[in-house]
Amino acid sequence: MRIVYIIFLLFFCINHSQVRKSIEAYRFQNPPVIDGKLNEKEWQKIKAADGFTLMRPETRHGEEIPNEYETKAFIGYDDKAIYLGAQLNHPDPQNIPKEFGRRDWGVFSKSEAFWVSLDTFDDKLNSFGFVVSSAGTIADLYRSGDFSFSSLNYDTVFNAKVQINDRGWSLEMIIPYSAIRFPKNDIQSWGLNFARKIVDLDNSEFSWNPVDEKVFKYHESMGLL
Template sequence: MRPVARHPQRVFMRVTPILLVVASLCSAATLPAQQNRTARGTRISTGPSIDGRLEEGVWGSTPPLSGFVQREPREGQAVSERTEIRILYDDDALYIGAWMYDRNPSAIVFGQTLRDASLNDADAFLMVLDTYRDQQNGFVFGTTPAGIEYDGQISNEGQGGGGGGRQQRGSGGGFNLNWDGSWQVATSRDESGWYAEMRIPFSTLRYGVGDQQIWGINFERKIRRNSEQSVWSPIPRQFNLYRVSMAGTLELEAPT
């Protein structure tokens, strides 16, 4: 007969921490090894026109960022549609070009047309900038195929709040949707997907001294019909884009 453990509770207490460590390692293994992703902005002399079409040759002067992975619904897995980002800047502003390719463009969800409208029921593109690289605070800029302006300020990594809904209006939960920065965005759509073009003046942002700047940066794309959220720098599904400590880095020369 197999002997019965005299102290089953002690055995459980010894085994439980081991199981927790194993579970944590398994969860981490679902994320790709591309942590600490780095982007470099390309300096230009004259900025592009903000029309959402991304057809000007200046956009071809910088290599695209890609390699998005799912945060929802299948953390760390390959995305259903390809996304590419390009970053430019001149003496006055930062320019973001986003190519949201889609093999079924007729299914793209435009959503509401009001500024800071909920992003929960639309396809969307968002960017977070941690301009002091303190891994706590930052700015959010986003849009939908309808071309809305969605912006806000993060504090304390959003304290777990967020998700892009109008219910965050105000300064609670570590996300201030009342902040409306001065910036431009335009979007367009064709048979290959939809596109977003942003111009964010450096005067709209706050950042440290020095010409050589290193900021935290991350991007998110939402595909409503698939309930899919994908990010450039991987984030576990229990967090969201406001988790700036898990953002990649952006290197550029900003005016002081």
């Protein structure tokens, strides 16, 4: 009976263990121009964060993102800021939903959205979020635990630009270090996740690091930077 219990416990732990992808930030020699185009050669040197899987709706958690919506994200830094880039494919680039809205709230409109979450102390509780929609609307938030609309009360200075291209849309983002709090260590490990909302797939949301909210909350499901 004891052996059966141990086998069951091991099986449970394996099936409920947290998947954690990892990626290393690239150090830029020259900062990119934030215009959404990703045309600087240094972007091509950065390993992409890809392999996005369905996060919401939870009933289909884990499904791979369709090939025609392939998503690749890139992250780098220099002495002044963090830089994000992403290529978000779409089968009909000229008809990507792009409904405009005001800052923070426009990302809930009928437009695609991409966001990055930074758990700078890797405590699986607190994180900064930076969002840009396909219309160019931006949002920033700070969450401690579960998301609430009060998380959007956080306002800081950052910038993001988007560009429609022949594959879908692309973006570039700059997050100054003054916009976030983080340790003073020379070498650091942060929690990290990227996510994308796709309107044409019933507002489904896909994330880089897998999120199964039946087991782990979003803030507990970060990858490693």
